[in-house]
Structure formats: structure tokens, C-alpha cells
Amino acid sequence: MLLLQLNNITKRYPGVVALNDVSLDVVKGEVHALVGENGAGKSTLIKTCTGAVIPTEGTITVRGREFSSLTPKLSEQQGIAVIYQEFNLVDELSVAENIFLGRALRKGIMIDKKAMAKEAAKIFEQFDIDIDPNELVGNLTVGYQQLVEIAKAVSQDAQILIMDEPSAPLTQAEAESLYVMVEKLKAKGVTIVYISHRMEEIFRLSDRITVLRDGQKIKTLNTSDTNLDDLVKLMVGRELKETYPARTHQIADEVLLEVDNLSGNGVHDISLQIRKGEVLGLAGLIGAGRTELAELLFGVRQRSAGRVVLHGKEVRPRFPREAIDSGIALVPEDRKKQGALLEVDIKGNISMAILERISRFCTVNKKEEKRVAEYYKESIRIKTPNLEQKIKNLSGGNQQKAIIAKWLATEPSLVIFDEPTRGIDVGAKSEIYALVNTLVESGKAVLMISSEMEEVMGMSDRIMVLRQGRVSGELERKDFNQETIMGYASQS
Amino acid sequence: MKKTDSSKAVGAMAASIGKTFGIYIVLLALMVFFSIASENFLDSNNLLNVARQVSMMGIAAVGFAFVLLLGGIDLSIGSLITLVNISTAWLMVNAGWNPLLAVLFALLLSAAVGFFNGWIISNLQMPPIIVTLAMMIIIEGVAYLICGGLPIYGFPQSFSVIGQGYVGPVPIPVIIMVIVMGLGMFILRKTYFGRYFYAVGGNEEAAELSGINVKRVKYLVYTLSGFFAGIAGVVMLSRTNSGQVISGKGFEFLVLTACVLGGVSVSGGSGKISNVLGGVLVLGVLSNGLVLLDVDDYVQKVIRGSVLLIAVALDCLQHRKKA
Numbered sequence: 001m002l003l004l005q006l007n008n009i010t011k012r013y014p015g016v017v018a019l020n021d022v023s024l025d026v027v028k029g030e031v032h033a034l035v036g037e038n039g040a041g042k043s044t045l046i047k048t049c050t051g052a053v054i055p056t057e058g059t060i061t062v063r064g065r066e067f068s069s070l071t072p073k074l075s076e077q078q079g080i081a082v083i084y085q086e087f088n089l090v091d092e093l094s095v096a097e098n099i100f101l102g103r104a105l106r107k108g109i110m111i112d113k114k115a116m117a118k119e120a121a122k123i124f125e126q127f128d129i130d131i132d133p134n135e136l137v138g139n140l141t142v143g144y145q146q147l148v149e150i151a152k153a154v155s156q157d158a159q160i161l162i163m164d165e166p167s168a169p170l171t172q173a174e175a176e177s178l179y180v181m182v183e184k185l186k187a188k189g190v191t192i193v194y195i196s197h198r199m200e201e202i203f204r205l206s207d208r209i210t211v212l213r214d215g216q217k218i219k220t221l222n223t224s225d226t227n228l229d230d231l232v233k234l235m236v237g238r239e240l241k242e243t244y245p246a247r248t249h250q251i252a253d254e255v256l257l258e259v260d261n262l263s264g265n266g267v268h269d270i271s272l273q274i275r276k277g278e279v280l281g282l283a284g285l286i287g288a289g290r291t292e293l294a295e296l297l298f299g300v301r302q303r304s305a306g307r308v309v310l311h312g313k314e315v316r317p318r319f320p321r322e323a324i325d326s327g328i329a330l331v332p333e334d335r336k337k338q339g340a341l342l343e344v345d346i347k348g349n350i351s352m353a354i355l356e357r358i359s360r361f362c363t364v365n366k367k368e369e370k371r372v373a374e375y376y377k378e379s380i381r382i383k384t385p386n387l388e389q390k391i392k393n394l395s396g397g398n399q400q401k402a403i404i405a406k407w408l409a410t411e412p413s414l415v416i417f418d419e420p421t422r423g424i425d426v427g428a429k430s431e432i433y434a435l436v437n438t439l440v441e442s443g444k445a446v447l448m449i450s451s452e453m454e455e456v457m458g459m460s461d462r463i464m465v466l467r468q469g470r471v472s473g474e475l476e477r478k479d480f481n482q483e484t485i486m487g488y489a490s491q492s
Numbered sequence: 493m494k495k496t497d498s499s500k501a502v503g504a505m506a507a508s509i510g511k512t513f514g515i516y517i518v519l520l521a522l523m524v525f526f527s528i529a530s531e532n533f534l535d536s537n538n539l540l541n542v543a544r545q546v547s548m549m550g551i552a553a554v555g556f557a558f559v560l561l562l563g564g565i566d567l568s569i570g571s572l573i574t575l576v577n578i579s580t581a582w583l584m585v586n587a588g589w590n591p592l593l594a595v596l597f598a599l600l601l602s603a604a605v606g607f608f609n610g611w612i613i614s615n616l617q618m619p620p621i622i623v624t625l626a627m628m629i630i631i632e633g634v635a636y637l638i639c640g641g642l643p644i645y646g647f648p649q650s651f652s653v654i655g656q657g658y659v660g661p662v663p664i665p666v667i668i669m670v671i672v673m674g675l676g677m678f679i680l681r682k683t684y685f686g687r688y689f690y691a692v693g694g695n696e697e698a699a700e701l702s703g704i705n706v707k708r709v710k711y712l713v714y715t716l717s718g719f720f721a722g723i724a725g726v727v728m729l730s731r732t733n734s735g736q737v738i739s740g741k742g743f744e745f746l747v748l749t750a751c752v753l754g755g756v757s758v759s760g761g762s763g764k765i766s767n768v769l770g771g772v773l774v775l776g777v778l779s780n781g782l783v784l785l786d787v788d789d790y791v792q793k794v795i796r797g798s799v800l801l802i803a804v805a806l807d808c809l810q811h812r813k814k815a
Contacts, residue, residue: 300701321703330701338701341694343761352691353702355684362683406702 002061003028003191004049004080004160009058011044018044019055022217024210026160031182031192033202033223036212036235037425042195045212046162049193050082051075062160079159083166087149091138096120098137099152123151127184129177142286143174150181154190161185162193167201168423171285171451172486179205197425199228213237236427243426244458245434249441251461252276256445257414259297262306266292267469270306274414274445279436281460282449284489289469290449291333294416297447298330299323310414324353329412331404333419333449335396339403342392346384347373349391350405376405380435397428404435415439416447421455433459453482465489515754515770522774526781533784540663544731546776547665548573548724549746550769553754554676555606555720556747557768558713561680562693563760564620566714568609569721569747571631572602573740576725578635581644581735584651591651599722605631606718607711614710628744635737645734655730665727672720676765689713693760749796750775752803759807775799 004026011019019041026032034042047053048060051070060067062078070078089098096116097104105115120133129147137145146166153161163182167175182192182205196202202209203223211218211234218234257274267289274280282290295301297308299317308315310326317323320330332338341349350373351358358368373387382401384394391402400420407415417436421429436459440446450456456463457480465473465488473488475481526533552569559566576598583594605627612623657664680686688709691699700706728739754771756763778799782792 298701319703319705320701321705324703332698332701337695338697341691341698341761343694344690348687348690352687352699352704355687359684362685364682364684364687410703 001028002026003063004193005061006045006048007059007061007066009045009048009055009060011048011053012056018215019048020215021058022212022215023058024217024220026191026193027208028191029186029189030207031186031194031205033206033209034193034195034212035197035202035209035231037427040212040235040425041215042212043164044215046082046164046193046195049075049080049160049162076156079157080162081153081156081158081160082162082164083146083149083153084164087145089137089145089149092136094134094136095131095140095148096133098148099123099133099155101152119155120151123155126188127151127181129181141174143170143177146170146174146178147181150185154185158190160191160193162195164195165197165423166194167196167198172453173285173490175201197423199231202231203228211235232426235425243430243433244455245430245437247437247441249277251278251440252443256311257447258307258309260307260309262293262296262303262308264304264306265296265301267296267466270466270471272464272471274447276443276445277440278461279440279446279448279459281456281463282447282466283451283453283456283463283485284466284472286451288466288489290466291418292469293466294330294418294447294449297323297416298328300330324410324412327411327413328416329407329410329414330416331400331407331418331420333422335400335403335423340391340399343390345388346377346382346391346394346402347387349402350376350387350409353406353410372409373405376408380405380408381431395425395428397424397431400424400428400432401435404432408439412444414445414447416449418449419451420448421450421452453485457482457485515767515774518753519770519774519777522777522781526777526784530781530784533781538780538784540661540666542773542776542780543666544663545780546772547663547669548728548731549743549750549775550669550772551672551727552721552724552743552747553750553768553772554672554765555713555717556744557676557751557754557756557763557765558679558689559620559717560693560748560751560756560758561689561760561763562710562713563696564613564710564713565624565748565758566606566609566717566721567621567624567744568605568627568631569717569724570740570743570745571628571635572605572718572721573725573728573743574737575605575631575635575740576602576722577729577735577739578639578644578737580726580729581647582638584647585644591648595654595726598726599719602722602725603715603719606721607715609718610711610714613714614707632737639735639737641737643734643736647730647733652730652733655727655732665731668723668727672723673765673769680765685709685712690761694762745800746775746796749800749803752800752807755807757807758804771803 002025006022006024009019009022010017022041022045034045036042044053048055049070051072051074054069060070067074090101096113099120100116105112105119117133124131131144131147137148140148167178170178179201185192194206206223208220209223209226209231210220211231213235252275254276255273256276259270259272262270270293272280284290296303299319299322310328315326317326336342341352347369351369355364358365376382377387380401382405383398391399394402421432436446448456448459461477463475463480463485464471465485467489475484532538556566556569579601580594580598583589583597584591609624609627612618613620653664655665659667680689688699688704691702691704692706692709696706725740729735732739750771751768752758753774754768756768779792782795
């Protein structure tokens with residue numbers, strides 16, 4: 001039975017066609033995956049189902065009822081619920097109160113906390129989830145918060161659950177409990193539309209897959225009839241070379257960065273070395289102290305003990321500028337919050353960290369600025385009609401490239417990448433990997449923090465695993481193995 | 493097909509013209525209206541008078557625009573103008589200082605107050621609106637303490653040049669405004685620290701991680717805000733020829749209105765001095781026109797408040813559309 005049908009949906013914005021004649025059939029009880037590169041139109045498409053976007057043309061049919069457009073209210077009445085990446089939870093309220101937010105159970109005029117806790121516990125029991133309904137949501141990890149968000153939708157009797165990259169912020173272990181929940185929901189007959197960049201989970205969870213590219217539907221396939229290579233080909237519309245391009249250069253013997261017994265900012269007693277031309281991968285669970293270590297090296301936070309030697313010289317940055325001047329660059333984790341100046345043009349973003357260097361008498365040398373920006377636009381292929389575009393108009397992958405350009409412009413000898421490909425599509429990912437290779441081939445050293453197991457294993461020469469702020473293991477490339485790394489990351 | 497394309501292009505162009513020159517279109521409309529409604533409005537003396545009246549607002553608006561760019565606000569500038577008025581007057585009249593020396597002292601004082609605002613805001617991480625509100629009250633109190641609430645007058649003749657002199661037909665306050673605005677534009681467009689204002693206002697964390705010393709930027713911006721307010725205060729004193737405790741009252745509000753009318757976003761990160769000038773002129777023309785039409789004082793107050801409300805509403809609407 002067809003539960004949800006999108007019929008020839010077109011959405012035009014001034015100057016852009018976000019969706020072009022897209023049709024989609026969702027069968028009751030299936031897990032329907034929606035895949036495509038960033039900007040393919042996935043988010044716009046689901047927003048038409050939730051009433052956040054009004055289609056220019058086309059209709060939406062839910063259980064045989066046809067609508068020319070939905071409103072958020074109407075969508076909810078039809079049993080459609082969306083789990084966004086950013087949760088709609090109130091940190092200061094309990095789990096149960098969040099689940100019943102806006103429709104609290106009452107005894108007379110009083111809120112009946114006990115009844116809500118009981119109802120919430122019932123829902124969790126159905127899914128074998130171990131969450132205390134009385135716990136404050138703010139005290140839960142991201143993974144659990146997401147389960148609460150899903151439980152909220154379930155308690156509202158959602159028949160169609162749309163999940164937009166639900167696993168993106170989760171660790172491997174947290175993602176596992178998400179998958180279990182999805183499987184249970186499916187067993188209960190809930191229909192799920194699942195958007196994700198992670199291919200493993202798509203193959204594990206979905207019954208059918210619809211591929212979008214450039215606002216058009218390319219194909220809907222049965223998951224059992226396809227494989228990863230074919231799917232990626234459909235998504236990018238071209239053959240991708242190996243995802244992790246091989247490096248051929250010899251790593252030098254010269255140690256570029258030496259860290260001895262570094263402590264502070266939640267990390268303890270960390271020692272490591274990176275040689276010229278080497279990529280050291282930093283693996284671990286969220287909260288293991290990887291970003292915190294990067295912050296110490298970059299002078300965002302101060303160490304309490306230990307020594308850092310770069311190029312044979314001891315460095316002790318008190319703030320980022322000093323780290324930058326000594327040759328360290330940090331491409332931060334959260335592109336929008338920590339990396340991009342969204343309202344500033346691409347050129348201005350690229351030159352941001354070198355403005356003082358290219359100024360005379362406080363006046364920016366605009367010619368030099370333009371030259372540097374052009375150089376990086378060409379050399380790392382930032383796709384944009386011109387450098388005067390605001391950076392927010394670029395796709396995620398190109399934004400990330402512009403931010404990397406900002407750091408390369410400082411001519412660093414050590415580049416720290418914190419989750420360099422988070423939320424970036426397949427095509428841009430492999431370009432960033434190629435870029436990392438170019439960096440190490442030219443003798444720079446790279447410290448790469450990544451929560452994606454495949455990525456950290458594919459890109460690193462060595463991997464160091466952190467757990468609870470300490471080094472819990474180190475592996476040479478020949479010993480890379482997912483189970484071993486997970487073991488180091490999670491053993492207690 | 494071709495036709496719709498070109499009409500779209502025209503539409504887009506109109507939109508971008510509206511965004512760039514919107515405030516000047518409003519200005520033109522106001523001027524047309526007042527020139528029809530009042531025969532005196534277009535008189536060249538009246539127009540020069542408007543220019544002279546707005547010059548103090550225009551001078552202070554440059555510093556205020558910097559603060560807004562940072563995502564902050566500086567409510568203390570009105571009181572600061574009062575303090576500059578009173579202290580300069582007191583130094584010249586009661587202490588017998590040379591006018592030049594008194595002016596220099598007043599400018600240093602206002603820059604110092606601004607720096608102090610910036611220091612508290614960035615080191616104690618307090619909301620700018622509270623810090624500068626408290627400072628506004630404190631400074632006003634100090635001004636009263638100096639003069640006991642009484643006006644101070646009887647300045648040396650040479651002092652009046654600043655506010656009342658002319659170069660050719662152009663009043664000196666207007667020239668000072670043009671210079672300050674030019675300086676403001678130069679800072680924002682050409683200097684690296686001007687770029688930092690946008691960066692810090694747009695995304696403080698990203699700015700910090702890009703090696704920008706955010707604290708230092710804040711010190712600089714609040715210092716400049718105080719400094720420019722100080723210049724406005726000196727011009728005002730010279731124009732009125734007497735130091736008054738109510739001289740700067742409500743000035744921060746006028747300047748805020750002018751900046752927002754001129755398209756400086758209250759949420760920081762975007763705005764241009766060239767449009768702030770438009771905002772300043774619109775306010776000046778509006779209040780001059782209303783006086784010429786003999787509109788009641790209290791009605792004028794209602795109108796000025798409404799203008800601020802509408803300007804901020806437009807700014808917020810624009811931001812929501814972007815999101």
C-alpha cells in the first residue's frame with residue numbers, strides 16, 4: 001500500500017531549481033533511504049512533506065488524500081514526524097516532560113509528572129532502551145537525546161517518520177542503538193524515510209533507496225539489487241577513483257612535532273610524535289579528548305603541564321595567533337560555527353588569517369589578497385563563479401575547501417584537521433583526501449581527528465587512540481583493524 | 493523565455509538597488525514631501541541648517557555603527573556627550589584652561605570611558621547593554637556632580653569656531669562630520685582591523701580561531717565609539733555656547749535609530765557607513781520638516797520612536813528571510 005506519494009514536485013527559488021519534477025512513492029512499513037550529494041535536494045524534498053517548503057508545482061498524497069501543499073500542522077495531523085539533526089528538546093526539562101511537551105498529562109490543573117514518567121517508561125520498554133524518564137535531557141549524551149526525540153515522535157503516534165542524517169552526530173556505539181530502534185520501529189509497522197551519507201547503514205537498514213542528484217530523481221532501487229559502487233556512481237554521476245588515494249612518497253625521518261606528557265583541558269599525559277610527511281590519525285569516542293588536545297596545541301586553551309616542540313623549537317601558544325605564527329593550523333570541527341564567516345565573501349574568508357601579514361600601515365593590500373584567493377581557488381578547486389560570493393552560498397564541501405584554503409594561506413608546517421569531512425558529500429570528500437595527500441607529500445605533517453572509522457584507517461600512516469583524555473593505544477598502518485581500534489577506544 | 497529572463501534580471505537589479513540605495517530613496521521621498529508641504533524647506537539656508545544639525549549625530553554614528561557591527565551596543569554615548577560638555581566647559585571657565593587643551597582632555601576622557609566599557613565587556617563577559625546602561629547613569633551622575641546641575645557659560649571667543657564657524661558657505665561641524673565619516677569608511681574598507689569588526693560581529697568563535705585577538709578588537713571599537721561621541725560633544729558645546737546637563741539626553745537613541753535606518757544590522761556583522769549617512773540625513777530632514785510643519789513636540793516623539801521600531805523590524809525581517 002502506498003502511504004506517501006510525492007507527485008512531480010518542482011521547487012523553484014529565484015535563479016535556482018531546487019527540485020525538478022521529483023516523484024517518490026513510499027510503501028507502508030518500509031524503510032526508504034534517500035541518498036545524494038549535498039545540494040541534491042534531499043532536505044528540500046522532505047521539507048515539502050513537513051510543510052516547511054511549499055512546492056512550486058506538484059502534489060503530495062498521504063493515504064490517498066491529495067494536497068497541493070502541506071502546513072506543519074497538517075503534516076502532523078497526517079502522522080508525519082521529522083527527526084532533525086538539531087533536536088527540539090528542552091535541556092532543563094526531564095525526558096518524560098520533553099516527550100509530552102505541549103500536551104502534558106494533567107491531573108486537574110496540575111501536571112501529572114508520575115503519569116508522564118510511566119508512559120515514557122512504557123515507550124522505552126517497547127524498544128529496550130535504558131533511559132530514566134526523570135533524568136534531565138541536558139544530562140544525556142547526544143545519542144540518547146536522539147532516542148528521546150524519536151520516542152517523542154512515537155508517542156505522538158507518528159506513522160511516517162522522516163529522519164534527516166540521524167547518525168551524523170553519533171559515535172559508533174550510539175549509532176548502533178539508533179539502528180536497533182529503527183529496526184524495531186519498522187517491525188511495528190512504522191514507515192521510515194531515512195536520509196544519510198553513511199553507506200553502511202543505508203545497506204543495513206533500508207528496503208529501497210531513492211537517489212537524487214542536482215534536484216532530480218535518478219532512480220529508485222531495491223536495496224538487495226544494488227551495491228555500494230553502483231550506488232555511488234548513481235549519486236555522483238561519474239566514476240569515483242579509489243576513495244582513499246594512495247600516497248607514494250617516503251615519510252621523512254625528521255620529527256616535526258613532538259609532544260611530551262601534555263596535560264590540561266581534560267587530557268592527561270599525552271605524548272606523541274609526527275614526522276614530516278606523515279598523517280597521524282586520532283581516533284576515539286566523542287568526549288575522549290581529541291578536540292581538547294587540538295585546542296591545547298593551537299593555543300585555544302592552556303596546558304597545565306608538558307612540552308610541545310615544533311621544528312626543534314619549543315612552542316607554548318597563549319592564543320591562536322601565536323600558534324599560527326609558529327606554523328600550526330587548525331581546521332575546526334564545526335564548519336559553520338567555528339570556521340566560516342558566513343556573511344563575508346569567499347576572498348575575505350580565505351584571507352582572514354593572513355590579513356595583518358598582507359597589510360602595510362594597517363591597509364590591506366587588496367591585490368595580494370585577490371592573488372592568494374585566486375591561487376587557492378584554482379589549486380584546490382573551489383567551485384564558485386567568483387570570489388566575491390558570500391561563503392554561505394557555497395555547498396558544504398566547497399565551504400570546507402575555502403576554510404582549508406584560509407589555513408593553507410598561513411603556510412603552516414603542521415595542519416590539524418578536526419573531522420574534516422563531516423556532513424560533506426562523497427565527491428568533495430575524496431577531493432579533500434587528495435588535498436591532505438598533497439600536503440604531506442610536500443613535507444607538511446597532518447594530525448587528523450576523525451570519528452569515521454573508515455576515514456581514519458584509510459588516511460592515516462599511524463593511528464593513536466584516545467580514551468577519557470589519555471592515550472589508550474597506538475597502531476602502525478599494517479596493524480589497522482576496526483575491532484582493535486574500537487577496543488582501545490571503549491575498553492574500560 | 494528571454495523576456496522573462498530579462499525581466500527577472502531587472503527585478504534582481506531593482507532589489508539590489510533597493511538594498512544599496514533604499515535609505516536614499518526614502519530620503520528623496522521625504523524631501524519631496526516636505527518641499528511640497530512647506531515652502532521654506534528647500535531654502536538653501538534651511539538645508540545647510542539641517543546639515544549642521546545632523547553633523548553631531550553623524551559623527552557619533554560612526555563609532556556607534558562600529559559597535560553595532562561587533563554585535564554590541566553603546567548606550568553611554570548620550571551621557572558621555574553631556575560629560576564632555578560639562579567638563580570642557582568647566583575646565584575653560586572655572587579652571588581657566590586653554591580651549592585647545594580642554595578639548596584634548598575631553599577627547600582623551602571620552603576615549604578612556606569607551607575603553608573602560610570595552611574592557612569590562614570583554615574581560616567580565618558582561619552583556620554590553622547592561623554595562624553601557626550602568627555607565628550611562630554613572631557618567632550622568634558625575635556630570636551633575638561637576639556643575640551641580642547648573643549651566644556653565646562664558647567661553648573664550650576662539651572656542652566658538654568649532655561649532656559656529658564656516659569655510660566658505662559650509663559650516664565647520666559639517667566638515668568635521670564628513671572627515672569622521674570618511675575616516676570610518678576608510679577603516680571599514682581598507683584596514684585589516686576594520687575587517688576584523690565584521691569578522692568578530694559575524695562569528696566571534698571563528699574570528700578567534702583565525703588568530704584575531706577578539707578582546708583587542710573590542711577595546712578598540714568601544715574606545716572609538718567613546719572618542720567619536722567625544723568629538724560630537726565638543727561640537728555641540730561650541731554650537732550651543734553653554735555646558736548643559738541635558739545636552740546629550742536621548743542622543744544614544746537618535747544615533748541608534750540613524751544606524752539601523754542606515755542598514756546596520758542590530759545582530760552584528762553587516763552594515764556600511766555610506767548608508768548610515770543616509771539614515772542620519774533622514775532623521776535630520778524628518779525632524780526639521782516636522783518643526784517647519786509645526787507638528788507638536790510630543791507627536792514628534794511618537795514618530796521618532798515609531799521610526800526606530802519600523803527600522804529594526806525591517807532589519808529583523810531581512811534576517812529571517814535569509815535563514
